[in-house]
Amino acid sequence: MLFYHLQRRTLESVVTDLAEKSLERGWKVVIQCGGPERRDALDGYLWTYREDSFLPHGTAADGQEADQPVYLTDGPENPNQANVRFLVDRALPPDLSPYERGVYIFDGNDEQSLADARLRWKESKAAGHTVTYWQENDRGGFSKKA
Numbered sequence: 001m002l003f004y005h006l007q008r009r010t011l012e013s014v015v016t017d018l019a020e021k022s023l024e025r026g027w028k029v030v031i032q033c034g035g036p037e038r039r040d041a042l043d044g045y046l047w048t049y050r051e052d053s054f055l056p057h058g059t060a061a062d063g064q065e066a067d068q069p070v071y072l073t074d075g076p077e078n079p080n081q082a083n084v085r086f087l088v089d090r091a092l093p094p095d096l097s098p099y100e101r102g103v104y105i106f107d108g109n110d111e112q113s114l115a116d117a118r119l120r121w122k123e124s125k126a127a128g129h130t131v132t133y134w135q136e137n138d139r140g141g142f143s144k145k146a
Contacts, residue, residue, distance in 0.1 A: 019070055028069055031057075
């Protein structure tokens with residue numbers, strides 16, 4: 001399980017970059033949001049974040065869930081048999097054993113998000129997952145801290 005601590009960049013820009021890198025590796029992605037509002041906002045963002053491109057994705061409302069390279073949800077399902085699961089907006093992780101990678105992205109400027117990330121870290125370690133911690137640096141990238 002990888003933990004990404006945001007301090008400067010928005011969740012949308014980071015999750016987009018990480019999802020694009022996952023697709024470049026040939027992986028399918030599930031992005032699990034903490035609620036339907038964030039899922040719907042992210043859905044709109046992924047269609048419009050760049051003028052020259054978009055991130056191919058869908059939700060249950062779009063249908064053909066199994067064919068989506070990036071599937072957005074606020075629940076535990078994995079209809080596209082994703083290789084990587086992103087957890088954003090304080091989403092509670094489901095069983096992560098079917099995934100090659102679990103990624104928990106949290107807002108370091110929000111005390112409740114920090115507290116939840118600490119709890120998820122402890123739970124992940126207790127479940128036997130290898131955990132790493134990445135903190136945003138001054139250049140907008142991430143540095144491995146643990």
